[in-house]
Amino acid sequence: GQQLNQSPQSMFIQEGEDVSMNCTSSSIFNTWLWYKQDPGEGPVLLIALYKAGELTSNGRLTAQFGTTRKDSFLNISASIPSDVGIYFCAGQRNSGGYQKVTFGTGTKLQVIP
Amino acid sequence: KAGVTQTPRYLIKTRGQQVTLSCSPISGHRSVSWYQQTPGQGLQFLFEYFSETQRNKGNFPGRFSGRQFSNSRSEMNVSTLELGDSALYLCASSPGASGLPNEQFFGPGTRLTVL
Numbered sequence: 001g002q003q004l005n006q007s008p009q010s011m012f013i014q015e016g017e018d019v020s021m022n023c024t025s026s027s028i029f030n031t032w033l034w035y036k037q038d039p040g041e042g043p044v045l046l047i048a049l050y051k052a053g054e055l056t057s058n059g060r061l062t063a064q065f066g067t068t069r070k071d072s073f074l075n076i077s078a079s080i081p082s083d084v085g086i087y088f089c090a091g092q093r094n095s096g097g098y099q100k101v102t103f104g105t106g107t108k109l110q111v112i113p
Numbered sequence: 114k115a116g117v118t119q120t121p122r123y124l125i126k127t128r129g130q131q132v133t134l135s136c137s138p139i140s141g142h143r144s145v146s147w148y149q150q151t152p153g154q155g156l157q158f159l160f161e162y163f164s165e166t167q168r169n170k171g172n173f174p175g176r177f178s179g180r181q182f183s184n185s186r187s188e189m190n191v192s193t194l195e196l197g198d199s200a201l202y203l204c205a206s207s208p209g210a211s212g213l214p215n216e217q218f219f220g221p222g223t224r225l226t227v228l
Contacts (some may be wrong), residue, residue, distance in 0.1 A: 031214060034151065035219075038135070040201070040222075040223050041221055041222065042117075042203050042219030042220050042221050043156075043219045044219070045216060045217075045218060048214070049214055076217070079220060088155070090217070092215055097164075098168075098209065098210070098211045098215065099214060100169065101146070101217055103148075103155065103156045103205075104155070105155045106155045108155075
């Protein structure tokens with residue numbers, strides 16, 4: 001099935017650094033979601049965005065709904081070791097009267113203490 | 114509210130056998146989606162059920178099937194297991210109704226190992 005393109009695919013950063021990742025699509029979405037998956041666990045919802053241009057924060061995490069509605073961005077400030085994991089974006093759009101979800105390919109984050 | 118539960122958490126089977134995995138969604142959620150995740154891979158969509166009907170299907174062979182019961186609980190079945198079926202199988206529940214946001218909430222997954 002279709003997947004959204006996430007970049008970078010993986011990244012190694014030093015503890016304390018800021019992180020940016022993005023998600024792009026050729027399709028328009030009306031909702032963007034960001035999830036984090038710890039090893040061996042299910043993804044956990046971090047942030048939900050509902051309007052083009054919307055900027056939402058959750059602690060050190062900030063996500064933005066791109067103005068074209070075809071992309072979204074996630075920033076993590078002052079990274080810490082527990083930020084390690086895989087980050088997935090997900091877009092939702094109307095399909096047959098309900099909101100159909102499409103997931104991104106994931107960004108694997110490693111934090112070096 | 115209790116979260117999404119999946120049973121069993123771990124399972125070991127041999128090639129050729131079949132397996133059934135279970136998912137109980139968040140109370141009030143009517144949609145259940147299933148995903149396969151192999152090491153280092155993303156979330157491969159298997160299928161989605163809403164109100165006991167399959168609403169969406171991914172590109173998996175017919176050996177993978179599912180169903181949903183009237184209480185929204187869902188089961189996934191894999192027949193004639195192959196080594197490549199070893200993966201983490203994730204279930205996600207969402208409200209699913211038309212016109213509403215449809216954020217998915219995931220269970221902890223079932224780790225299936227095929228020997």
